[in-house]
Amino acid sequence: MNAMGLNLNLNFGEPGRRYARAYTPGDDFYEALIEMHRDLSDEQSVQANARLILLLANHIGDLSVLREAMAIARQDL
Template sequence: MTPLNLEPNFREAGKRYFNAYTPGDDFYESLINTHRDLSDEQSELLNARLILILANHIGDIGVLREALTIAREGV
């Protein structure tokens, strides 16, 4: 099983980065933009859908349980 990756891991095919922070900022901007003009309730629904889509993509339930635990710890 691949362990849960908690190191910076964002990248995009075909893009060359001259600054280490750029790929993470690219992602974060897309994330925030996706929520633009939504009501709080709509945003909650979007987040739930997004988690389900990504969880299915990851697939490995061991990894997902580890992520679920870490996410819960900080709440």
């Protein structure tokens, strides 16, 4: 975690589940994300991403963490 509160360390997983490799939970998330987009049009994919962002932002709730995440997401674009 950095000074402002956004956790930039590997943090994927399910409570109580053990993984053989540290990257496996990230792979599981990526697979689920790809599956979420399966059979959607480009417009529907954009809408699904927007909904997911808003749901996760609401879950996080801390505006300072969300602002930091947005700033990092924009870096180098």
